Amino acid sequence: MPFLDRLQRWAGERPDSTAVVVEGQRLGWEELRDAAARRVPAAPAVSVLSEENSLHFAAAFAAGVAGERQCAVLDPTWPQQLQDSITERIAETFRRAAPVTGHGRTDALTDELTDGPPDAPFLIGLTSGTTSVPKAFTRTRRSWQVSFDASIEFFGLTPEDRTLAPGPLAASLNLYALAECLYAGSEFHTLPKFDVGDVHAAVSHDGITRLVLIPTMLRLLSERGLAGGVDASGIRSIICAGSKLDARTLDAARRWAPNATIFEYYGASELSFVAGAGLQPGQQPRLGGTGIGRPFPGVELRILDGSGSPVPDGSDGNVCVRSGMVSDGYLWGDDGQALQCFDGWYTVGDQGYLSGGTLHLLGRRSDMIITAGTNVYPHEVELALASVPGVASAVAAGLADDLRGQRVVAAVVPSHGGVTAMQLKAGVEDVLARDKRPLEYFALTELPLTDRGKLSRQLLLDWITGHDPRARRLG
Incomplete structure (x- = not known):
């Protein structure tokens, strides 16, 4: 039962209380139940939902x-x-698995x-889209259900909370937040699209008590x-996913x-929640570290x-x-590497270590730099640099080196006032091993991002070797 x-329970117990709000428009628990129930008879065995955030989205899902x-x-x-290709792939997969009649019913x-049934699949998750089929x-x-029980306990979600997830419901972070609130009987808010002014208005006027979002959104809003x-x-x-928060x-x-309380956690779509920690008001953070926290309720961790x-x-490991x-x-x-299983222990290939029960996350093995x-x-280097005053963002990579194999280079987007190579070197001395x-630092006019907004370390290396003006060497 997801x-x-x-939903049926809340509709019966408090039918007129608010369940979902999208840009000021609301559905009560009874209204949401009835809107969803009307759609069930026409819903196929396998459906594809592709639309912007709306009240209709909640009922259709x-x-x-x-x-x-x-x-x-x-x-x-x-x-x-790409959407058509995915839709056809899904249809073909289920045609082979179980022939259907009528309109996919x-x-x-x-x-x-x-x-x-609890053990029956209900959600077809997709990795982030690229030019190929994800x-x-x-x-x-x-x-x-197990995930809901764990996250409600870990994050302390209550029926009195009002959660705002301003990102797209198509993203697993926000889709889960919607379903988690429906499970907990807690009011869920979103917006047709992310807009700083609209989020601020919701925070000011809608009594928002809980934010679910990614670090870039949190920085802009703050x-x-x-x-x-x-x-x-x-x-x-504040529940933040995607990457560890930088100092700024x-x-x-x-x-x-x-x-x-600001929560950071590590998880993956295929694994769900893994480990995290909450920074209480007034509690001092440990900046520059790789520690992400302890296991979620019901989660066992090993490094293999x-x-x-x-x-x-x-x-x-x-x-x-x-x-x-x-x-x-x-x-x-599945290429045999994306989700591996070692005698009941699952991994998506992320690397880390355990120390005193705390998980330290290092990044993907494919990103690893081998120098001498x-x-x-790179993730470890980037976290250290992000804690240095004068750094807005940082990215590290391995540049080919005849002597070392690769040498570590780093580039930063300076914050107001700028930063020097000497300040960067001094800033990481107590955080990173020698x-x-x-060995080299560069100042960036912008982060090297793909056309889908993801950080590209290869693009950084291309800028450096090509003497691109967006990457200026710091002496």
């Missing part, structure tokens, strides 16, 4: 997972050709707004909120929302090498998980 039985139905949620900003489908995996209803005098004192928790973002968020053998405490939240595996796109026999993870420190 959340439909709970609920209907799309009723009974034994399965639903795939696509990003509506993906090219139409099977005789086993019910017309009731009820949850299907990988697709499935999740069971039970796995999401810095502009401080400049504009937007009162965020009513926010009690964390400082701005602490000042803008002084009463909020490439053959599945345990490594000594403090040594790095594959971050492996055993929990009831892990996905079923892939419908397509030392393994260096053989992990960058």
Whole structure:
């Protein structure tokens, strides 16, 4: 049962209370239940949902997972050709698995707004879109119920909270937040699209107590909120996913929302929640470190090498998980490396180590720099640089070197006032071991990003070797 039985419960217990709000438009629990129930009879066995954030989205998603139905949620900003390719791939996969009749319906489908069997898949998840078809995996209803129970306990979500997730519901972070609130009986807010002014208005006027978002959004909201005098004192928790918060973002968020516990966590779409920590109001953070926190409730962690053998405490290797939240595996796109299993322990290839029960996350093995026999993870270098005053953002990479194999280079986007190479060198001395420190520093006019907004270390190297004016060497 993911959340439909709970939706029925809240509709019966408090029908007129608000369930979902999208830019001031609201649906009560009874209205949401009825809107979803009306759509169930026409919902196919496997549906594809691709649309902007709306009240209709919430009802359509609920209907799309009723009974034994399965639903795939696509990003509506993906090219139409890519969406069509995914839709056809899904249809073909399920045609081979179980022939259907009519408009994609099977005789086993019910017309009731009820949850299907706990161990049956209900969600077809997709990795982030690229120019090729992304990988697709499935999740069971039970796995999401276990995830809900763990995240509600870890984040302290209550029915009195008002959660605002301003990003697209097509993203797993926000889709999960919607379903989590429906399960917990907690009010969920979103916007048709992310807009700083609209988020500030919601925080000021809608009694938002909880934010779910990515670090770049948090920095924008915090810095502009401080400049504009937007009162965020009513926010009690901020849940941030995507990457560890840098010093500038964390400082701005602490000042803008002084009463909020700021949660950072590590997870993956295929693994769900893994480990995290909450920084309480007034608590001093440890800047520049790689520690992400302790395991979520119900999660066991191990660090295993490439053959599945345990490594000594403090040594790095594959971050492996055993929990009831892990996905079923892939419908397509599995190359044998994306989700590996070592005797019941699952990993997506992220590297890290355990120290005193805390998980330290280093990054993907494919990003690793090998310099003079030392393994260096760019993520570790970037976190250290992000804690240096005068740095707005940082990126590190390995540049080919005849003597060392690769040498560590780093580039920063300076904040107001700028920063020198000497300041950067001094800033990482107490954080990074000598053989992990960058040998060259560059100042950037902008971050090297792909056309989909993802950080590209290869693009940084191209700028450096091509003497691109966007990357200026710091003496």
